[in-house]
Amino acid sequence: MRSTPVHLCNAPLRRKPDQTCHRPALKGSPRCHLHQGRPPNSGAPEGLAATRTAHAAYYAKRRAAKARGEPVPRSGGRKRKHLIPRHWRLQLSPADEARVLAHMVEYEIRVRGGKPRPPWSPITSQRPAARDLERYARTWILAMHGPVAPLSREQMEKAYRSIYDAEQFLCLPGADVRLERLAWEREQFYLRALKSGVVARASQPQSGAVKHDPPPAPSPRAVHG
Numbered sequence: 001m002r003s004t005p006v007h008l009c010n011a012p013l014r015r016k017p018d019q020t021c022h023r024p025a026l027k028g029s030p031r032c033h034l035h036q037g038r039p040p041n042s043g044a045p046e047g048l049a050a051t052r053t054a055h056a057a058y059y060a061k062r063r064a065a066k067a068r069g070e071p072v073p074r075s076g077g078r079k080r081k082h083l084i085p086r087h088w089r090l091q092l093s094p095a096d097e098a099r100v101l102a103h104m105v106e107y108e109i110r111v112r113g114g115k116p117r118p119p120w121s122p123i124t125s126q127r128p129a130a131r132d133l134e135r136y137a138r139t140w141i142l143a144m145h146g147p148v149a150p151l152s153r154e155q156m157e158k159a160y161r162s163i164y165d166a167e168q169f170l171c172l173p174g175a176d177v178r179l180e181r182l183a184w185e186r187e188q189f190y191l192r193a194l195k196s197g198v199v200a201r202a203s204q205p206q207s208g209a210v211k212h213d214p215p216p217a218p219s220p221r222a223v224h225g
Helices: 045-067 087-091 094-110 128-144 153-170 175-203 220-224
Strands: none
């Protein structure tokens, strides 16, 4: 009984230039399922329309699930369980782990600091209360960035709540833009506080560390022997 010949893919391998793929080719295609490339008509208007429809349906389902209060998994892979998602995180000493965490926090602030700084909408009203509110809000933002005596968390929260309540009470034009900027400044304040706390823990010596005294210097008699 004659067997049907199997056509191999024979696609050149990227990591092994001297070898080819030995998987069986698909029916009607000279390549296997890994090397056959894009499906036919993938760039046609019909294929693009189907892709857009499926994309819109997927995110519509996610938004509907969020509106119903159901837990929705994050898109783009599994949820990160640890701040140091590496196998060597269990081999770090407390000091090294604190230094790695400080670097990660600094990277999050510098590169992934969230959305860019929102704009500021000046208050155009000439009412005394409106002018006082604008001066108070600007002073609050500058005080949070003060290098000499920055605000504490209690002072920051108390001032933020006062500005928020005043904006809600006066109902001035551009209040939404200003409140968005104030919320961003508040978030950046907590990120800077987190970074300073992690750096402070990294710079502290370990409590259980054993200090070794330097070896004694050799005596002149032992040197000149």
